[in-house]
Amino acid sequence: MNRLAGKVAVVTGGSSGLGLAIVRRMAEEGAAVAILDLDAQGEAVAEAIRSTGGKALFAQLDVTDEDRVRAAMQATATQLGGIDVLVNNAGIEGENTPTDKLTLSEWNRVMAVNVTAVFLCTKHAVPYLRQSGGGSIINISSIYGIVGGGDIPPYHAAKGAVRTMSKNDALLYAPERIRVNSIHPGFVFTPLVDRYVQDNGLTHDAAKTHLDALHPLGGTGTPDDIAWGAVYLASDESRWVTGAELVIDGGYTAR
Numbered sequence: 001m002n003r004l005a006g007k008v009a010v011v012t013g014g015s016s017g018l019g020l021a022i023v024r025r026m027a028e029e030g031a032a033v034a035i036l037d038l039d040a041q042g043e044a045v046a047e048a049i050r051s052t053g054g055k056a057l058f059a060q061l062d063v064t065d066e067d068r069v070r071a072a073m074q075a076t077a078t079q080l081g082g083i084d085v086l087v088n089n090a091g092i093e094g095e096n097t098p099t100d101k102l103t104l105s106e107w108n109r110v111m112a113v114n115v116t117a118v119f120l121c122t123k124h125a126v127p128y129l130r131q132s133g134g135g136s137i138i139n140i141s142s143i144y145g146i147v148g149g150g151d152i153p154p155y156h157a158a159k160g161a162v163r164t165m166s167k168n169d170a171l172l173y174a175p176e177r178i179r180v181n182s183i184h185p186g187f188v189f190t191p192l193v194d195r196y197v198q199d200n201g202l203t204h205d206a207a208k209t210h211l212d213a214l215h216p217l218g219g220t221g222t223p224d225d226i227a228w229g230a231v232y233l234a235s236d237e238s239r240w241v242t243g244a245e246l247v248i249d250g251g252y253t254a255r
Contacts, residue, residue: 003235005030008080010073012063012121013090015042017190018140021223022087022230027054029231031085034076036061036121055080063090063117066124073124083128084135085234088118088162091140096199099153107154114158118165126178134177138233139166140226141182143249163245170243179242181233186249187211188221216251 009026013019014035023045027033032055035042042058049056057079059072077083094110095102118139129135144152145159166182173180187193189208197207212219229248232238247253 001029003029003231003237004085007031007084007234008034008076008082009085009087009234010034010036010076010083010121010125011087011089012036012061012117014087015039015045018185018188018223018226019087019089020045021227022089023049023056025224025227025231026085026234027056029235031234032056032080034059034072034080034083036063036072037090038062063121064112066120069117069120070124073121073128077128077131082132083125084132085138086121086125086129086135087138087140087230087234088121089140090117091158093193093195094152094154096152102153110154110158111161114155115161115165118162122169122180126173129173129178130176135179136234136238137166137169137173137178137180138230139163139180139182140230141166141184141245143184143186143247143253145182146184146245146247146253166245167243174242179233179238181238181241181244181246183226183229183233184245184247184249184253185226186215186221186252188223188226190223214252215249216254219250221248221250 009031011019011023014023015037023033027049035058046056046058061072091114095106139162141162142159144156145163163182166180170180229246
């Protein structure tokens, strides 16, 4: 219950889906949590944590806006006492359109949220991690950052970029005891995956039957499956882990 006691964690996209699970589990493990999200539901999440004695704040934030990212990191450090952990979770799936038919504006939209925002949040969190004497940056990539799926080209490109960015930043910041790792989830039914299913004209049940069969352990994952991986990477248990890919996919990529 105290694996993250004394730590301050920033989670982007923390109002729903994987981000919400990460926020809840980190708070349960003793972290003070800053929820950064466009979705105003994040305030209710923060209030729920505070109502049980935890520390949390919510900032409504477009993670592609550098000035607002800078201000949110500063506010977090001021109100919660620093920053020890950054979880770059905010992301969008983008249109499922073949590369030769994809518009530049759609490509840029996905890259802005899924890649540029990781850069911006990392850029403006690092000074506070440095002040804390080190810390952990956790970038949520995807199995689609490792293998192809024959669909959503900008999403694959973006998640692959996040994978390599994580390794490069791990090398850059290792001398300062700032660890950087990526998590690669398999299919988990979050709002993002639900939209992907709907856009492809599938029912939830039909999609789940299909996707369950692709994961050797059986079934799709749950948000908590990913959240506990993030807790581990945020904790001192992973003090010697950096530049790693934590694949949580029920065996999807083991083939």
